[in-house]
Amino acid sequence: MKSKKNLVFIGMMGSGKSSIGSIVSKKLNIEFIDVDYEIETKLGMKITKIFEEKGEKYFRNIEEAITLKILKNKKKVISLGGGAFLNKKVNKEIIENHISFWLNWDFKTLLNRIKNSHKRPIAFKSTKNELIKIINNRSIVYSKAHYKIDCEGLSKNEVANNILNMYEAH
Numbered sequence: 001m002k003s004k005k006n007l008v009f010i011g012m013m014g015s016g017k018s019s020i021g022s023i024v025s026k027k028l029n030i031e032f033i034d035v036d037y038e039i040e041t042k043l044g045m046k047i048t049k050i051f052e053e054k055g056e057k058y059f060r061n062i063e064e065a066i067t068l069k070i071l072k073n074k075k076k077v078i079s080l081g082g083g084a085f086l087n088k089k090v091n092k093e094i095i096e097n098h099i100s101f102w103l104n105w106d107f108k109t110l111l112n113r114i115k116n117s118h119k120r121p122i123a124f125k126s127t128k129n130e131l132i133k134i135i136n137n138r139s140i141v142y143s144k145a146h147y148k149i150d151c152e153g154l155s156k157n158e159v160a161n162n163i164l165n166m167y168e169a170h
């Protein structure tokens with residue numbers, strides 16, 4: 001694959017953007033960058049603490065700036081935070097200049113994974129019904145990704161192999 005485009009993983013919290021992204025990066029032997037991890041490193045604070053102490057708006061501004069900066073790289077595997085693709089500037093940049101993969105799961109699977117997650121403020125401050133609404137609303141935006149990857153029933157390794165096949169054919 002000669003493309004210099006970044007491979008960008010998008011999707012809900014708990015969809016495996018970091019773990020599957022990391023498997024894909026190893027299989028392709030290219031560097032992996034996790035945007036949430038970069039934000040935490042830059043601010044020296046866990047995401048939960050950033051939300052608690054500075055608020056969501058502050059987090060979203062930092063998330064936009066760091067995501068756009070990371071996207072200036074060439075040919076990396078990048079996993080975004082679950083809300084980043086909803087940002088208009090991030091969304092436009094990815095659609096125009098990168099290859100994006102939406103990791104799509106049944107909402108029940110996502111709910112089970114995130115409902116008791118203490119490291120995800122959006123998950124622990126929302127009720128089950130609110131989370132279902134968030135999943136449905138975000139799915140409309142996620143569906144703009146270049147590739148929709150249906151993950152249900154597959155192992156992470158199988159999902160990664162499906163992505164590699166799509167990437168090679170891109």
Ligand code: S3P
Binds near residue numbers: 011017082119
């Ligand atoms: C968020 C998802 C999180 C993190 C933050 C907000 C969201 O990332 O960026 O808690 O709005 O969906 P993960 O999708 O990696 O959990």
